[in-house]
Amino acid sequence: MTTNFSDSRGPRNAVSGFLRWLADRLHVSAGAATIPEFDQRLASKVSRTKPDATLAEIIQRAWTVGQTIDLSDVGYGPPHWKAEGKLHETPFPYYFFLAGLVRSQNCKRIFEIGTHYGGSTYSMLRGGVSQSEMKIVTVDITDLNPNLHKIQAITKIIGDANGEAVLKSAVLALSDAPIDLLYVDAAHEFLPTITNLGLYILLLRPRFVVIDDIVLNEGMRSLWNTIRVTQGSRAVNCLDVIQDIRTPNVGFGLLRLQ
């Protein structure tokens, strides 16, 4: 807002007051004006090459193995999109992919951001080769499913994943060795998601990172483009390999870091 220093009445001040009002409405901050330009430039730098062959193989294998894992009792729980009220009691296709990735890549140590009701958490646990060796730490600002707290392999943290308390709890729970998988499915906006990635890739050193909803909205598309520009063929939208994993308007990203 433009500061109004005039405190006296009169036609001159009325005109300058009107001009200030107009200026406030026309003003666009330089920062906001340049972000779409950055996005365009980032999008133009993304390489359009085919998915890396090894990563494509990993995705294919995870999907195939996932189909052999029984998730019939794993549901999403209460939906939080639209005004839809019904519980989702059957598994979404990406649950099989997550379970298959955990099984085929022998993932044991997992950090999840965005537990919701625990559908993805249960799926990843079910994928574990040896249940007694599994350690899944999952965080959400909500605590919808009390049953998660009863499972030994799962540690549920309640709070903002980008907040200091959660960050320190996660480090205490998982810092003894690099983790196998970081699964990010939370705020679905550019800044909170890139902050999630920056913090937890630095601190937990994951082998794989999976990010849901990479093309859900402008912010997430921008996030995914930014990642692709820096990570190149190590970042793949799994739908470019197996279309059935997720709907095309949301996407499902896989990043292999080691």
Ligand SMILES: C[S@@+](CC[C@H](N)C(=O)[O-])C[C@H]1O[C@@H](n2cnc3c(N)ncnc32)[C@H](O)[C@@H]1O
């Ligand atoms: C799409 S849901 C997760 C769904 C779950 N991963 C699944 O597939 O079954 C997103 C969740 O992220 C949580 N969330 C959003 N922002 C968060 C934040 N800053 N820290 C922790 N959790 C957050 C929401 O409360 C919500 O439960």
